[in-house]
Amino acid sequence: MTEDEQQALLAIHATFPDLDRWRARSRKAEVPERGSELETDAAVWKWFPPAEVARQSLVAASQHLNLARTAIEAEDIYPTSHYTVLRGALVGGAVAVWVLWPDASHDRQQRALRVAHEWVHRALQYNEEFVSMSDPASPQIQQMKGASNHVRQRRDQIRALWAAATGLGAKQALVVTDVVDAAAASVFDLQTAAETKLLWRLMSGDAHALGWPILARATDMQPVGGGLGEFRAGGDLVGLAHAFDKSHRLVRAGWSLFDRRCESP
Numbered sequence: 041m042t043e044d045e046q047q048a049l050l051a052i053h054a055t056f057p058d059l060d061r062w063r064a065r066s067r068k069a070e071v072p073e074r075g076s077e078l079e080t081d082a083a084v085w086k087w088f089p090p091a092e093v094a095r096q097s098l099v100a101a102s103q104h105l106n107l108a109r110t111a112i113e114a115e116d117i118y119p120t121s122h123y124t125v126l127r128g129a130l131v132g133g134a135v136a137v138w139v140l141w142p143d144a145s146h147d148r149q150q151r152a153l154r155v156a157h158e159w160v161h162r163a164l165q166y167n168e169e170f171v172s173m174s175d176p177a178s179p180q181i182q183q184m185k186g187a188s189n190h191v192r193q194r195r196d197q198i199r200a201l202w203a204a205a206t207g208l209g210a211k212q213a214l215v216v217t218d219v220v221d222a223a224a225a226s227v228f229d230l231q232t233a234a235e236t237k238l239l240w241r242l243m244s245g246d247a248h249a250l251g252w253p254i255l256a257r258a259t260d261m262q263p264v265g266g267g268l269g270e271f272r273a274g275g276d277l278v279g280l281a282h283a284f285d286k287s288h289r290l291v292r293a294g295w296s297l298f299d300r301r302c303e304s305p
Contacts (some may be wrong), residue, residue: 101132
C-alpha cells in the first residue's frame with residue numbers, strides 16, 4: 041500500500057465514529073422540540089412534515105455510508121459498485137441539506153413538499169403497477185386499490201400546497217441534480233462544490249451500470265488495433281476516499297442542520 045493509499049484509508053476510518061452515531065440514532069424516531077423551527081414547519085403538512093422528510097433522507101444516507109464502510113473493512117474495493125453506494129449517500133445528504141438550509145420557514149416547507157410529493161408519487165407508481173400485475177379478485181389487491189386511492193389523494197393535496205419560494209417556481213418539481221448542485225454550493229467552497237457536481241455526474245453513470253465512469257478512473261489503456269483500446273481499472277482507494285469524504289461531509293452537514301432546527305429557542 042502506498043503512502044497516499046494509507047492516508048486515504050486513515051481519512052475514511054476517521055469518519056467511522058460519525059457513522060456509528062448516525063446508525064445508532066437511526067434506530068428510533070426523532071421529533072422536533074416544542075417551539076423549534078421544524079416543529080413550526082410541520083404545520084404545512086403534518087402527515088409527512090419537513091423534519092421527517094429530512095430525517096428519512098439522512099437515515100438512508102447514513103445506511104449507504106455504512107454499507108460502503110462494510111466493504112472497506114472487508115478489504116474489498118470496487119471500481120463501480122462502491123461509487124453506486126456512495127451516490128446514495130450523496131443524494132440523501134444533499135436532499136436533507138437542501139430542505140434544511142434556508143432560514144425562512146416558507147422555503148424549508150416548500151422544499152420539503154417537493155420531496156414529499158416525489159416520495160408519494162413514486163410509491164403510487166409502484167402500487168399501481170403491482171395491482172395491474174395481480175389477481176383483481178384477491179382481497180389483498182382490493183385493499184391495495186383502496187390504499188392507492190388514498191395515496192393518490194394525498195399526492196394531489198401535497199401538490200396543491202406548492203407555492204413559489206426562493207429558488208423554486210410555483211409549479212417546479214423536484215430535480216435531484218439541481219438539489220445536489222444547490223446543497224454542494226451551500227456546504228462547500230467553490231472548488232469543492234464544482235468537484236462534487238462532477239462526482240455526482242460520474243457516480244450516476246455507475247448507478248445506471250453504463251460503464252463509462254470506468255474510463256475516467258482507468259489506470260491503464262492498451263491499444264488493441266483498429267482504433268480500439270482496452271481499459272483497465274481496479275479499486276482506487278484514493279479516489280474512493282475523495283468520494284467518501286464529500287458524501288460524508290454533506291451527510292454531516294445535514295445532521296447538524298437537523299439538530300439545530302429541531303432545538304427549541
